[in-house]
Amino acid sequence: MSLRRTAGGTARAARSLAAAALGLSCLALTGCAGTAPAERPPYAMARADLGMQADATTFTEFPTAPADPAPGGDTDGVVLRVQADTAVHSSPGGPVFAKLPAKQLDNPTWVPVIAERGKWAQVLLPSRPNGATGWVLEDQRTQRARTPYAVDVEIDARRLTVLRDGAPIGQWVVGVGASDSPTPRGRTFIMAAIEETVTKFSPIILPLGTHSNTFSTYGGGPGTVALHGWPEPSVFGQASSDGCVRVPDDALRLLATLPLGTLVHLR
Known part of the structure; x- marks a missing residue:
């Protein structure tokens, strides 16, 4: 792919x-x-209302997002393509605090995977604060590849x-x-x-x-x-x-x- x-x-x-x-x-x-x-x-704060999740983009901030547990660590190169709005969870199966849109600055959304738990992938987010992460369920809305x-x-x-x-x-x-x-x-x-x-x-x-x-x-x-x-x-x-x-x-x-x-x- x-x-x-x-x-x-x-x-x-x-x-x-x-x-x-x-x-x-x-x-x-x-x-x-x-x-x-x-x-x-100019960036927006995330809404607490789960029916009004903010997009995880370079313009948004999620102060309570899980922090990158290993900021100096390597990955195995796995990346996820988000093809449609995808919920971002604070933990596998945990509360939703954002959604990843299909595009970032008119480009397809690809995010690196830094940890996995079953069908759940922890990914780096493009939002503030630096090192923000979230958990995404891999399903029909996502594609996996490796760089x-x-x-x-x-x-x-x-x-x-x-x-x-x-x-x-x-x-x-x-x-x-x-x-x-x-x-x-x-x-x-x-x-x-x-x-x-x-x-x-x-x-x-x-x-x-x-x-x-x-x-x-x-x-x-x-x-x-x-x-x-x-x-x-x-x-x-x-x-x-x-x-x-x-x-x-x-x-x-x-x-x-x-x-x-x-x-x-x-x-």
Whole structure:
């Protein structure tokens, strides 16, 4: 089964987020070009009413979601495709606190599995707080696949490595968050791929399922951390971004081919 982003190609179906469903540019979504943060976060709090569950997206927050039990741990590469609204439980068979929609930023929803119990899978969520997880029942609304890839970002060393079945296939010096807006640490995943048509700093933006811990929002967007390019190579090896990871062009070309749901370690 395919883990590709859309039937129409890499990020083409997610073209121009600003002109599409969200009305925001990728600049506002990720905030890594230095835009001033707005005062109030645009994300919604989860409703307690089980009949009104909020979507688990980059715009929502679930303060009581189970925390990732092993933020530095590896997985076996299993990812789940959510094909329709799927209930997210606090434990296998436990209370429902959210629902995963079929799409994230106009891309198919793929989330990494970090634990399993029978037909139940614990998955990483794209919502705040960072490291939020939930349990999903695998049924006709879900598909299972495996990605052999993983991305390792050593923040202090400012180095990004792409691995296939545990073996490095590419390594680059990258830019990371400044000391007052550090790149968040922990494991996350490639949530979407967006072909940028609004700004010029990166042709493709790869939003991750994690957020800035410094800013509640970037210029109207939810403060989503991303992997993306940068036109000025002097930033590579520097800690100068608002939290995103800035990568060279050849790194971005490889990263843009990785399946959605691929695990990303921010160490």
